Amino acid sequence: MNLIAKDELQQFRKFNNKYERELRSSVYQEIMPGMGSGEILDVIAGNKNLMFSMSLKQIKRHKEYFEGDIDFKKMAAAENITYPDKTTLIVKTTHACNLHCPYCYDVMFRKDLDVEGNKVTLEVVRQILKVFKDVNVGTWIWHGGEPLLIGKEFYDEANTLIKQQFKKANICMQSNLTLIDDENAAVLRKWNIRPGFSFDGLTNYLTRKNTDRLMQSIAIADKNEVLGGAIMIITKDNIHQMIDDYEYFKRLGLGCKMNLIFAAHKNMNSYTLDGKTVAEEICKFFDYWILDTYRPADSDLCERYLMAALDAGGSCAFTDCAGKDYWFSTQPDGTIYHCGRDWPESAAVSFGNIFEMESVQDILNHPNHKRWYEGTRRMLRHCGNCDYFYCCHSGCYNDNIQYDLTMNKPEPENCYTHRHVISHIIRVINEIDFDDMPKYNPRFLNFLFRHQFRSAKMMKNILEESIKRIETPAHAENKLKEFLVI
Numbered sequence: 001m002n003l004i005a006k007d008e009l010q011q012f013r014k015f016n017n018k019y020e021r022e023l024r025s026s027v028y029q030e031i032m033p034g035m036g037s038g039e040i041l042d043v044i045a046g047n048k049n050l051m052f053s054m055s056l057k058q059i060k061r062h063k064e065y066f067e068g069d070i071d072f073k074k075m076a077a078a079e080n081i082t083y084p085d086k087t088t089l090i091v092k093t094t095h096a097c098n099l100h101c102p103y104c105y106d107v108m109f110r111k112d113l114d115v116e117g118n119k120v121t122l123e124v125v126r127q128i129l130k131v132f133k134d135v136n137v138g139t140w141i142w143h144g145g146e147p148l149l150i151g152k153e154f155y156d157e158a159n160t161l162i163k164q165q166f167k168k169a170n171i172c173m174q175s176n177l178t179l180i181d182d183e184n185a186a187v188l189r190k191w192n193i194r195p196g197f198s199f200d201g202l203t204n205y206l207t208r209k210n211t212d213r214l215m216q217s218i219a220i221a222d223k224n225e226v227l228g229g230a231i232m233i234i235t236k237d238n239i240h241q242m243i244d245d246y247e248y249f250k251r252l253g254l255g256c257k258m259n260l261i262f263a264a265h266k267n268m269n270s271y272t273l274d275g276k277t278v279a280e281e282i283c284k285f286f287d288y289w290i291l292d293t294y295r296p297a298d299s300d301l302c303e304r305y306l307m308a309a310l311d312a313g314g315s316c317a318f319t320d321c322a323g324k325d326y327w328f329s330t331q332p333d334g335t336i337y338h339c340g341r342d343w344p345e346s347a348a349v350s351f352g353n354i355f356e357m358e359s360v361q362d363i364l365n366h367p368n369h370k371r372w373y374e375g376t377r378r379m380l381r382h383c384g385n386c387d388y389f390y391c392c393h394s395g396c397y398n399d400n401i402q403y404d405l406t407m408n409k410p411e412p413e414n415c416y417t418h419r420h421v422i423s424h425i426i427r428v429i430n431e432i433d434f435d436d437m438p439k440y441n442p443r444f445l446n447f448l449f450r451h452q453f454r455s456a457k458m459m460k461n462i463l464e465e466s467i468k469r470i471e472t473p474a475h476a477e478n479k480l481k482e483f484l485v486i
């Protein structure tokens with residue numbers, strides 16, 4: 001696989017960056033479910049007109065595009081990460097679990113449910129609420145181990161406390177779902193929780209097993225209106241059949257996120273996949289998904305990469321997740337980490353215990369947090385000259401620390417995957433024009449519309465139109481040639 005040329009990448013960013021998008025600030029129509037082909041063509045034509053008129057105005061505003069070199073510093077400043085204004089808390093309720101999945105990253109903490117300190121208590125919840133009282137908590141995730149091992153009475157009381165303090169917080173749960181029944185489902189429904197559940201699709205029988213039981217649980221969750229989406233781990237068993245798995249989840253009518261397996265320390269059955277294979281397979285899947293017009297489904301994986309390419313970051317793994325007040329997780333006994341992943345003991349990155357803290361600032365002042373945060377800055381500096389920094393920001397700090405405890409450099413397989421997948425996506429979508437849009441997946445097109453996407457082909461047409469209207473400065477044609485790299 002080849003990376004795209006640097007000037008093609010720069011051109012893509014010039015046409016698609018937050019700064020320019022905000023200047024245009026157009027709202028495109030979207031293709032709605034059930035629309036006929038005539039209506040779809042109308043949406044595409046309407047969006048084409050809007051993009052042409054907004055882009056022509058923009059070219060007039062930015063004559064410097066034709067008069068000199070592009071100031072990438074200005075663009076980079078505009079693309080600097082905007083941190084979410086809400087905090088995500090991952091609260092691990094127990095390290096016990098009724099299943100034994102081979103790649104589990106919590107296995108280093110695995111203990112029986114009744115071992116002291118292995119069940120979250122209302123005291124822990126009250127203390128978390130006290131420490132985070134001045135923070136805007138947007139999402140509270142019950143996690144584990146298996147959170148449904150904890151009784152429904154706990155969740156009813158704890159959720160009441162959470163909602164008293166954070167009225168708008170979204171309470172979620174990550175579960176294996178096999179322990180759901182009508183009673184605990186009723187509590188989940190009361191709190192509008194639809195647990196995300198782990199399910200490895202066509203190869204579930206090789207990894208998670210218990211597929212029959214899970215199917216029954218899915219039916220119970222559905223009946224009780226608490227069915228969430230599946231989360232599939234991409235492993236060596238299914239990496240070559242992502243398209244089949246996507247179609248399988250479609251047939252089941254289930255939403256599915258696909259996440260890569262990663263090497264968790266102390267779990268010899270976990271591993272990081274070879275970056276070249278992963279990149280090739282994700283690209284194949286991307287090419288399939290964008291052309292899927294037969295009852296297409298969303299693809300969180302493809303959209304995460306698209307978001308990264310177009311919007312500078314996007315998911316926790318492609319942005320700087322160490323921003324102030326951003327991610328925190330607690331263990332059942334109150335020990336604090338950055339997020340719910342396994343953080344190697346030898347790296348000394350646990351940030352104390354929630355009962356030792358009065359406020360989030362106390363966590364930030366903890367010597368381990370300070371050292372960890374400095375490590376994340378070193379990684380960002382290490383990656384500073386990378387062409388893909390704008391959409392990667394050193395990748396996942398946890399992947400990186402598992403690879404290099406000193407936190408000086410990124411994990412190379414994920415680094416390879418990111419650069420090559422983003423390159424491929426840009427190469428593919430740069431070829432899209434309005435005229436050939438009807439052949440694409442409407443969900444993919446809607447994503448492009450939402451982000452006011454402009455391909456090299458579209459820009460060529462827009463610029464030629466601009467020259468025809470003599471709205472560009474003299475020598476525009478020569479500049480146009482320089483401007484259009486491909």
Ligand code: SF4
Binds near residue numbers: 317396
């Ligand atoms: S360390 Fe990795 S998994 Fe954890 S929040 Fe950051 S990017 Fe996400």
Ligand code: SF4
Binds near residue numbers: 415416
């Ligand atoms: S991890 Fe790799 S792709 Fe990401 S910014 Fe660093 S060098 Fe670039």
